[in-house]
Every structure is written in structure tokens, then in C-alpha cells.
Amino acid sequence: MELTTQIGESVTDGLAYLGALTKLGGRAAYFTFVAPFQGKQLRLQRAVSQAMQTGVGALPILSLITFFIGLILALQSAYELRRFGAMNFVASAVAISMTRELGPLITAIVVIGRSGSAFAAEIGTMKVTEEIDALETMAIDPIHFLVTPKFIAMIVMLPCLTIWANFMGILGGSLFGVAKADFTFWTYIHASLDALFLRDIATGLIKSVMFGVTITAVGCHEGLSTGAGAEQVGRSTTRAVVVSIFLVVLVDLVFTALFFFLSQG
Numbered sequence: 001m002e003l004t005t006q007i008g009e010s011v012t013d014g015l016a017y018l019g020a021l022t023k024l025g026g027r028a029a030y031f032t033f034v035a036p037f038q039g040k041q042l043r044l045q046r047a048v049s050q051a052m053q054t055g056v057g058a059l060p061i062l063s064l065i066t067f068f069i070g071l072i073l074a075l076q077s078a079y080e081l082r083r084f085g086a087m088n089f090v091a092s093a094v095a096i097s098m099t100r101e102l103g104p105l106i107t108a109i110v111v112i113g114r115s116g117s118a119f120a121a122e123i124g125t126m127k128v129t130e131e132i133d134a135l136e137t138m139a140i141d142p143i144h145f146l147v148t149p150k151f152i153a154m155i156v157m158l159p160c161l162t163i164w165a166n167f168m169g170i171l172g173g174s175l176f177g178v179a180k181a182d183f184t185f186w187t188y189i190h191a192s193l194d195a196l197f198l199r200d201i202a203t204g205l206i207k208s209v210m211f212g213v214t215i216t217a218v219g220c221h222e223g224l225s226t227g228a229g230a231e232q233v234g235r236s237t238t239r240a241v242v243v244s245i246f247l248v249v250l251v252d253l254v255f256t257a258l259f260f261f262l263s264q265g
Contacts, residue, residue, distance in 0.1 A: 017243075021217040024143070024224075028151040028216070031144045040144065047149040054115045054150075055157035059164065062110050066098070066165040069106055070172025073097050078181060087181045091188050092195035094173035099196060103166040104204045105252055107158065108211035112244045116219040119150055120240035123223025124233040132224070147220045154212035162208040166201075203259050210255065211248050218244045 036042050077093040123146060126132050135142050170192050177183035183191070222240040226232050 021214075021221055024147065024221050025151075025213055025217045027143045028147045028220075031141075031148040032152055035144070042152070043145070043149045044152075047152040050149050050153035051157050053118075054111065054153050055161055058110055058114050058161060061114075062107060062161060062165055063168045065110060066103065066106055066168040067172035069102055070094055070098060070169030071175055072172075073102070073169070074173035074176035074181075078176065088191070090177055090181050091170075091173065091183065091191035095170055095192035095195050096200060098166045098169035098173075099200045099204045101204070101252075101256070103169055104158075104162045104208040104211060105248070107161045107165045107208060108215065108248045109245060111154075111158065111161065111212075112215055112241055112248065115154070116215045116244045117237050117241050119216065119219030120222040120226075120237045121233060123220055124226035124236045127224060127226045128228060128230070128233060142224070147216070150220060151213070151216050154216045155209055158208040158212035158215075159205045162204055166204070199259075199263075203255070207252060207255050210251050214247050214251055215244050218247060 031040065032042070073094045074090050077090050078087060081087055081089055081093070123132070126146075132142050135145055170189070173192075174183070174185055174188040177188040178185055181188075219240045222236040222243070226236040
């Protein structure tokens with residue numbers, strides 16, 4: 001009976017958490033897409049600053065990681081394909097894997113580590129030092145002031161970073177293709193492009209937008225839910241990273257299944 005109670009409480013807490021994230025995301029979307037038409041100004045300068053930190057700042061580490069991921073994919077694909085004399089499909093395997101799945105997912109995980117945790121730490125520190133209360137005292141909505149610029153930055157920059165990650169992954173695969181699979185650089189690139197359809201790229205970009213919304217909602221929610229003390233800021237930051245990774249993988253599963261069943265129809 002106790003186990004059943006614990007399971008029930010866990011499910012209830014999980015649903016309540018998802019409800020809180022949905023509410024936060026809904027309010028951020030309202031301030032982004034509706035409020036500007038009602039006279040409430042967007043903080044575009046702050047959004048651009050967040051986009052620079054989230055996007056441009058992530059390019060070096062993201063480029064390196066996705067380049068290596070593309071090379072690993074080429075090596076693993078060739079390991080099996082050479083048994084069937086199909087080494088010419090290495091480029092296709094890398095391109096499709098990166099654009100459909102690994103490009104958006106690896107990008108999201110890198111951004112969680114860099115920006116999702118930073119969102120939670122920043123807002124959590126403001127909560128502990130009572131800056132959030134000061135904003136509310138001045139009749140400034142914390143969601144509008146703090147969350148909305150991050151929301152805009154993430155939904156713009158995640159697809160851009162995903163496109164770059166796809167390119168770097170294909171570039172990494174080309175290193176093996178040229179060295180061991182009898183490709184030239186340009187024939188490898190042409191083979192990769194020939195293997196891709198618009199839906200492959202579009203599904204990855206749609207996922208990346210949803211990942212950006214998820215990462216922002218979790219990071220900001222954890223920051224706003226921080227308790228008193230520096231220790232609580234650390235816990236909120238850790239929880240933001242763990243929960244974001246779990247929910248990003250869950251969202252990935254949902255959309256992958258959705259796209260699969262739509263393609264069957």
C-alpha cells in the first residue's frame with residue numbers, strides 16, 4: 001500500500017511540475033507574441049544579449065563536440081557497412097543521423113550545460129537576494145522582465161545552433177569519408193546533400209524549437225522556485241540540468257514517434 005501511495009504522489013508531483021512549466025511557458029509566450037500588440041514593450045536589447053551568450057558563446061564547444069560526433073558516426077557506420085560492400089552509404093548515414101536526431105539533441109544538451117544552468121543560477125540568486133520581490137514591488141512582472149528575453153533568445157538560437165551542429169557533424173564525417181571511404185571532399189558533401197530531404201531538416205529544427213522552450217521553462221522555473229540560501233541556488237542549478245536533460249529526451253521521443261506515425265500515414 002505504501003508503494004502505491006509513493007507512486008501516486010510521484011505521478012501527482014510530476015504532473016504538477018509539468019503544469020507549472022506549461023503555465024510559465026504560456027505566460028512567456030503571451031509576453032512574446034501577444035503583449036507587444038497591447039502596448040507592452042519587448043526587451044529586445046536584453047533578448048539580443050541573451051542570444052549572443054546562448055548562441056555565439058556556445059559555438060566553439062558545440063563545433064568541437066559535433067565534429068567528433070560526426071566522425072564517430074562515420075566510423076561506426078563504416079564498421080557495419082563495409083561488411084556489405086556499402087561504404088558509399090557512410091555519407092548518407094551520417095547526414096541523416098545528424099539532421100534528424102543527433103544534431104538537435106547534442107545541441108540541446110550543450111545548451112543545457114551552458115545556459116539552462118545559468119538561467120537557474122541567475123534567477124535563483126535574484127530570488128535569494130530578494131531582487132525578484134523588489135521587481136514585484138515596483139509593479140514589474142518578473143516573467144516579462146526576466147524570462148521573456150531568455151525565451152525569445154532560445155527559440156531563435158536553438159535552430160540556428162542546430163543547423164551549425166548538423167554542418168559540423170557532416171564535416172566530421174567527411175574526414176573519415178575522404179581518408180578511408182574513397183570520397184573526395186566535394187563528392188562526400190554532394191552525397192550527404194543527396195541523401196537529405198526537406199523533412200529531415202525540418203523535423204530536427206522543429207525539435208530544436210521545442211527543446212529551447214523546454215530548457216528555458218525548466219531553468220527559469222527552478223530559479224523562481226529557489227529557497228533561501230546559497231545551497232538552495234546550487235540545488236536549483238543541479239536540478240535544472242537533470243530535469244532539462246530528462247524532459248528534452250522525453251520531448252525528443254514524443255516528436256520522433258509523432259513524425260514516424262505521420263510519415264506512415
